[in-house]
Structure formats: C-alpha cells, structure tokens
Amino acid sequence: MAKESLTVIDNRTGKQYELPIEDGAIRTADLRKIKLSDDDFGLLGYDPALLNTASCRSKVTYIDGEKGILLYRGYDIEDLAENSNYLETAYLIVKGELPDEERLAAWTHNITMHTMVHENIKKFMTGFRYDSHPMGMLMGTIAAMSTFYPDAKDVEDLQSRRLQTRRLIGKLPTIAAFAYRHLRGLPYVYPQNELSYTGNFLSMLFKMAGKYTPHPAIERALDVLFILHADHEQNCSTNAVRAVGSSLVDPYSAVAAGVAALYGPRHGGANEAVVRMLQKIGSVENVPEAIKAFKSGEERLMGFGHRIYKSYDPRGKIIKKLAYEVFDVTGKNPLIDIALELERIALQDDYFVSRKLYPNVDFYTGIIYQAIGFPVTMFPVLFAIPRTAGWLAQWAEMVRDPEQKITRPRQLYMGEARRQYVPLIERPEPADREDKVAEAI
Ligand code: SDX
Numbered sequence: 001m002a003k004e005s006l007t008v009i010d011n012r013t014g015k016q017y018e019l020p021i022e023d024g025a026i027r028t029a030d031l032r033k034i035k036l037s038d039d040d041f042g043l044l045g046y047d048p049a050l051l052n053t054a055s056c057r058s059k060v061t062y063i064d065g066e067k068g069i070l071l072y073r074g075y076d077i078e079d080l081a082e083n084s085n086y087l088e089t090a091y092l093i094v095k096g097e098l099p100d101e102e103r104l105a106a107w108t109h110n111i112t113m114h115t116m117v118h119e120n121i122k123k124f125m126t127g128f129r130y131d132s133h134p135m136g137m138l139m140g141t142i143a144a145m146s147t148f149y150p151d152a153k154d155v156e157d158l159q160s161r162r163l164q165t166r167r168l169i170g171k172l173p174t175i176a177a178f179a180y181r182h183l184r185g186l187p188y189v190y191p192q193n194e195l196s197y198t199g200n201f202l203s204m205l206f207k208m209a210g211k212y213t214p215h216p217a218i219e220r221a222l223d224v225l226f227i228l229h230a231d232h233e234q235n236c237s238t239n240a241v242r243a244v245g246s247s248l249v250d251p252y253s254a255v256a257a258g259v260a261a262l263y264g265p266r267h268g269g270a271n272e273a274v275v276r277m278l279q280k281i282g283s284v285e286n287v288p289e290a291i292k293a294f295k296s297g298e299e300r301l302m303g304f305g306h307r308i309y310k311s312y313d314p315r316g317k318i319i320k321k322l323a324y325e326v327f328d329v330t331g332k333n334p335l336i337d338i339a340l341e342l343e344r345i346a347l348q349d350d351y352f353v354s355r356k357l358y359p360n361v362d363f364y365t366g367i368i369y370q371a372i373g374f375p376v377t378m379f380p381v382l383f384a385i386p387r388t389a390g391w392l393a394q395w396a397e398m399v400r401d402p403e404q405k406i407t408r409p410r411q412l413y414m415g416e417a418r419r420q421y422v423p424l425i426e427r428p429e430p431a432d433r434e435d436k437v438a439e440a441i
Helices: 028-033 077-083 086-095 101-112 119-125 134-145 158-184 197-206 216-228 236-245 251-262 270-281 284-296 314-330 335-346 350-354 362-372 376-400 431-440
Strands: 005-010 015-022 061-064 069-072
Touching: 015 028, 069 077, 069 086, 069 314, 077 216, 077 314, 086 101, 086 197, 086 216, 086 376, 101 158, 101 197, 119 134, 119 158, 134 158, 134 251, 134 376, 158 197, 158 251, 158 376, 197 216, 216 314, 216 362, 216 376, 236 251, 236 376, 251 376, 270 284, 270 335, 270 362, 270 376, 284 335, 314 362, 335 362, 362 376
Parallel strands: none
Antiparallel strands: 005 015, 061 069
C-alpha cells in the first residue's frame, strides 16, 4: 500500500525527510523540520496571494473549478436555484442541513424579527455625503453596528453567535436599502414583515408615496441571485472575515472587513466594473477593438476569469438565463448584446481560451440589476447582502475549529540588514537615497 507521505531530500545537506500527506495536503509547518543547522528556523512555504494554500478545513462549500461544479453543503447550486429560496439556502449554509417545515418557519420568523435597525443607525447614515458609494456606507454602518451590540464580543458563546447571525442576515437588506434611499434623497422606508425577504428589500428600496407590491418575477429573480451569491468557499472576502475574526473580534467588525474586501473591482466590485466597461464599449461594432485592448493587457475584460473556475462559472450560466426572465418584465437591457458578443468572441480567442478565462458570476449580474433599476454603485451591495450568510457560516466554522488560532503569516524579509542610527547632521544625501525613498512610498 503506497505511503501517504512525501519523501524529500534537502540537496543542501543530503538529509531526507518524510512529510505526511493528509486530505491531499502537506502541513506547511512540517517544512520547518528541514534545516541547515539546529539553530536554523527551518524552511517556510512561500505562496503570495495564497494561490496554492489551504487556510482551513471547511464543510460549507465545494467547488470543482475544472468541471464547473458548485455545491453548498453537498447540494448542486443548480438544484438550489431551481427549487429553493434564499432564506432556506441561508439556513442550509449556516446550519449544514436543509430545514424541515417547522425549522424553516422559525428561521424565517427569527430573521424577519431582526429587520429593524436602531434609530441611531438611521441618524448615523444621514451623515454620509449625498454621493457616497453605498459599499462605503454599508462597510461603515456594519462596523458601527458593533457598538450597538456589545454582547456580540462573546464570540465563543453559541447563543450569541446565533443571535448576531440572525441580526446581520436580517438587517443587511435594511441598511442596504437605507443607503440607496440616502443616495436618492428619499425618506427611508421601514421593513414590512409580511413581505418575503427579497420582497421586503424591494419595498424598502422602491416604495414611494403609495402602496408598493413587488413584482413576483423580479422578487423571484432577486431571490435566485441571492442564492447564487450566498457563499463561495475561501474567496477574498471570506478569507478577510476569517482572518479578522481570528482575533476574536465581534462578527460585525469581521463582516465589515468582508464588505471591504468585496468592494474591490477584482472581487465583488467587478459587477459594477462590467457595466461601466460595457457602457464604455458602447456598441457591438466596437467589441473587436475592445478585445484588442484586453488582449494587450492594457485593460481587463471585467467579469471574466476566476482563480478557481477554469471552465464556465456555473452561476454565470444560471444568471444568463435569468436575465431574459427579468427582461420579460423590465424590457431588454441593450448592454446584453454587447456582453453576448464579447463572450462569443472571447470564447473563440486563444488569449482567453489558453488562460481558461470564462464569464464569471459578475459578467451578467450588472445587466440584470440595471434593468431592475439599480444604479451601478448598488451592484456590489447586492453581492454583499446574500454573501453575509456565507461569511457568517465560515466565521462560525473558524471560531469552532480547534486547529484555528489568530491568523498571522510569516514573511520572506528582503529589507536592509541591521544598521546603526545616523544622527541627522551626519546623514549624507547619497544619490540613490531618493530612489529608495521613492520606491518605498
Ligand atoms: C468574484 O474567489 C471567488 O470565489 C470570487 C467570487 C466569489 O463568489 O466570491 O467568485 C466572486 O470575485 C469573481 C471574479 C470577479 N472579478 C473579475 O471579473 C475581475 C476580472 N478578473 C480578473 O481580474 C481575474 O481573472 C481574477 C481576479 C478574477 C482572478 O485573477 P487570478 O486568478 O489572480 O489570475 P491572474 O490575474 O493571475 O490572471 C492570469 C492570466 C494573466 O495573464 P498572464 O499574466 O498569464 O499573461 O490571465 C489574465 C492575466 O492578465 N487575465 C485576464 C483576465 N483575468 C485574468 N486578462 C483579461 N481579462 C481578464 N478578466
């Protein structure tokens, strides 16, 4: 029977080492055994951006990037998008199993009872500039929520974790809608608990003076989009939530860090960047010119490529279909023709094919959100709301994991060797000093 281990020879010393293989990985800490001498620190693993490093054991989400498979707690994303709803999927992600009728009703009630926010949060939000980016408002407000719930600091208490989870999943849509109303200079709309999770969100966004009834097709489309964005294993923002949460700070602060990471255009900010890119391209006739710019490396084809998916993102396929269901209600967003032409050409072009660049979750979502009536800056907020369930499931898994400690990576030091302090009057201005300072800025 083949041994589950690596035998490595350090050619610097001729010594041989056995490194156990467990669950398809070696413990990078085992590399420390490989030393030049007894007082040597031992070898480190070097993996910038953690391209090939497992930071944790998790049971929440499984992705096969080559086959385009995405499972939440073992269930195919396609099945959940077809048959489930967001709150049921959030229960699955957080609790690990699909709920029975009684548990689903209790979960829905508990989330719904936490949709209101403290009135001071409303006052806090009115302090933002009229043109603030809603992701900045969301990040700041969620971080501020840690001051409203000091009990949340007891992260090792199960009941406290459960309470904060209900609060955050319940309140994210309210805060997001308040941010939108702030941008529009409109009065904030309070939750209507008789509506569904996404129906209530639409009401808080778009209700004007009269009665508001969400369009069922839009309500369902948003619910499916929320299912598709609910978790995605160790993506950048989840890694941020885990790393910040590993200091045992409260979950509001950890989730605010997740929102911050998601804000970036390489991550959740990509859906906003895609629509801006399509608007800049302007017409189907301009696509070949745009493709040239992407291939030259001058610009990125936003919404394309993925660290894990080296085939079509399964979420992208579902979203592309969903777009037409939304357009049946809203009318077609003409940007989709440009997106379809970009995809058609890119999937035939060796630059993209050789780099296994396919449309990801963000390529078509913005076109749908714009058709529904969201401003571009709200798109990443629509990603953050559903991802809160995944962030909290992963955060709780980290808190409970006996192997986890505070996240504190090592480094490869490339700086100056030890040197003596030089008094000001003795510091010559060597020619290269400016270069060094400029480089360090
Ligand atoms: C999300 O991790 C997750 O799971 C994230 C997410 C989730 O649900 O949480 O799935 C959500 O963030 C989706 C990704 C959204 N981002 C974008 O659409 C932005 C555009 N995409 C890229 O910036 C990029 O593809 C990333 C950031 C998504 C992935 O980057 P990697 O894995 O670090 O790959 P890379 O930047 O090293 O690129 C590899 C090569 C490079 O070419 P070479 O240097 O080898 O010549 O592919 C090229 C890149 O130039 N490339 C692209 C490209 N993406 C990569 N070229 C043109 N257009 C692109 N979009």
